[in-house]
Amino acid sequence: MFQSKIMSLATATLVMAAAVTFIGCKKHQPDPFPASAAVAGWDKTSETRTFPSKDLWQYIDGDAEQYVSAGVVSTSTSDYKFQNQLEATLDVHTMGDAAGARKILETGTSDAKPVQLGDAGVQYAQSVIFRKGPYLVRIVAYESTPGTPQALLALAHGVEAKL
Amino acid sequence: MKSRREFIKTTATGALLLGSQSKLGLASMLDQNAQHVANGKSRVVVARDAALHGQDGQLDEKRVLALLDRAIATYTGHDNPVTAWKQIVPMDKVIGLKTNGLGGKGISTHAALVMAVCERLQQAGVKPGNILVWDRNARDLQACGLTVSTDSSRIRVYGSDVAGFEDQPAAFGSAVNVKLAKILTRECDMVLNLPILKDHEMAGVTFSMKNMYGVVQRPNELHAAGCNPGIADLNCIPVVRQKVRFTIGDAMTSVYDGGPGFHPERLWQPNALIVGEDRVALDHTAWQMIERKRAEVGMPTLEGVGRPPRYIATAADPAHGLGVNDPKRIHLIEV
Numbered sequence: 001m002f003q004s005k006i007m008s009l010a011t012a013t014l015v016m017a018a019a020v021t022f023i024g025c026k027k028h029q030p031d032p033f034p035a036s037a038a039v040a041g042w043d044k045t046s047e048t049r050t051f052p053s054k055d056l057w058q059y060i061d062g063d064a065e066q067y068v069s070a071g072v073v074s075t076s077t078s079d080y081k082f083q084n085q086l087e088a089t090l091d092v093h094t095m096g097d098a099a100g101a102r103k104i105l106e107t108g109t110s111d112a113k114p115v116q117l118g119d120a121g122v123q124y125a126q127s128v129i130f131r132k133g134p135y136l137v138r139i140v141a142y143e144s145t146p147g148t149p150q151a152l153l154a155l156a157h158g159v160e161a162k163l
Numbered sequence: 164m165k166s167r168r169e170f171i172k173t174t175a176t177g178a179l180l181l182g183s184q185s186k187l188g189l190a191s192m193l194d195q196n197a198q199h200v201a202n203g204k205s206r207v208v209v210a211r212d213a214a215l216h217g218q219d220g221q222l223d224e225k226r227v228l229a230l231l232d233r234a235i236a237t238y239t240g241h242d243n244p245v246t247a248w249k250q251i252v253p254m255d256k257v258i259g260l261k262t263n264g265l266g267g268k269g270i271s272t273h274a275a276l277v278m279a280v281c282e283r284l285q286q287a288g289v290k291p292g293n294i295l296v297w298d299r300n301a302r303d304l305q306a307c308g309l310t311v312s313t314d315s316s317r318i319r320v321y322g323s324d325v326a327g328f329e330d331q332p333a334a335f336g337s338a339v340n341v342k343l344a345k346i347l348t349r350e351c352d353m354v355l356n357l358p359i360l361k362d363h364e365m366a367g368v369t370f371s372m373k374n375m376y377g378v379v380q381r382p383n384e385l386h387a388a389g390c391n392p393g394i395a396d397l398n399c400i401p402v403v404r405q406k407v408r409f410t411i412g413d414a415m416t417s418v419y420d421g422g423p424g425f426h427p428e429r430l431w432q433p434n435a436l437i438v439g440e441d442r443v444a445l446d447h448t449a450w451q452m453i454e455r456k457r458a459e460v461g462m463p464t465l466e467g468v469g470r471p472p473r474y475i476a477t478a479a480d481p482a483h484g485l486g487v488n489d490p491k492r493i494h495l496i497e498v
Contacts, residue, residue, distance in 0.1 A: 061382055
């Protein structure tokens with residue numbers, strides 16, 4: 001009877017420890033998507049959608065394979081708007097490791113302007129791409145205005161701070 | 164290359180068979196060998212307007228309509244848009260307009276083109292409820308700038324996320340276990356294909372034939388080996404081959420590299436529409452446009468980067484017979 005109680009207590013303790021560990025792990029998964037107004041002028045205008053590697057084609061069919069071959073684990077995406085005018089999409093690709101993020105970043109960005117973001121980053125007139133650890137971040141604006149590069153850079157720094 | 168006027172003269176008898184309403188209806192118009200061939204050549208019209216985009220970068224809708232009219236008039240040989248459209252579509256059938264919103268906002272079939280086609284279809288006598296604009300899902304349609312509507316008394320706009328896919332798979336060659344969109348199989352009698360011209364990471368180029376990946380439930384299963392022979396095989400599935408009969412390709416904005424997604428740094432504005440019935444000849448023409456742009460900016464050819472669109476030649480081979488890819492057999496008319 002006494003032994004049985006001890007066994008039950010030990011089991012319960014183990015379950016609780018596992019639960020705490022699990023919750024603890026989950027807490028360490030960053031949410032890189034800045035909330036509305038977290039970065040000056042930027043509003044988050046859609047829910048974050050997440051696609052595991054096997055379903056990535058549903059989001060970027062045709063583009064998905066290059067990410068899959070580089071070891072993408074999942075891709076999350078959300079829409080943003082700057083000062084209620086400039087629309088943009090933020091994609092965060094979680095790769096298996098930093099090498100995967102590097103592989104994608106180094107593909108086809110040789111003519112881009114380097115920027116200090118994360119481990120490495122580049123910028124075009126309407127987009128910013130950077131990597132930090134296993135994360136590859138891409139922000140694309142749908143309009144080119146004189147203020148677009150600076151606005152994108154600000155949002156990128158907001159994302160970087162959350163990774 | 165003939166001028167538009169010369170072309171109208173030589174084709175005034177009307178080689179288009181689509182408008183010939185016989186007792187047998189559409190089935191009688193499905194002579195794949197005759198539809199797109201005049202004097203042994205497949206016609207492809209490339210219509211351009213350098214002023215299509217305004218200074219603000221936005222499309223001028225009136226100019227889009229005028230460009231569409233010019234393209235269709237050149238193709239059919241009829242200057243009157245109503246007469247011209249009657250040569251292309253049957254008036255009493257459900258006409259689907261298959262757009263392409265896969266690349267997201269910025270590199271999807273433009274709503275201005277969809278609206279222009281819908282306007283002319285209605286003027287030609289197609290009832291609004293018999294026009295169905297469709298794509299994979301609501302998100303793709305929204306990327307084109309369209310709003311979902313299922314009201315059957317008006318022009319309908321919805322995707323396969325609403326209508327679903329067939330349970331029974333179709334097959335041709337490597338395209339096995341293909342579950343087709345019910346919009347294609349059950350709702351539309353004829354489909355006007357409205358793709359957008361793009362570079363494609365795997366296939367090389369995506370335009371007329373590749374747009375059919377949007378009519379299957381799991382297009383990712385057809386991506387092997389640069390989508391070859393997947394694209395050609397898919398287009399050979401009878402319902403695809405028979406119902407998708409005319410392409411009005413959006414080459415008003417395009418990406419010459421980094422596609423099929425939106426890469427503004429690789430965006431360019433050909434300001435063109437590419438129209439015709441021969442899907443192979445259309446894709447060959449589109450491919451050459453991409454190659455010319457890549458050469459202009461000093462980029463290697465698609466062959467040079469390991470992704471030539473081999474599926475185009477496959478589609479033209481005797482086993483597929485979807486059209487012609489030999490430039491000598493393509494009657495290219497640029498206006």
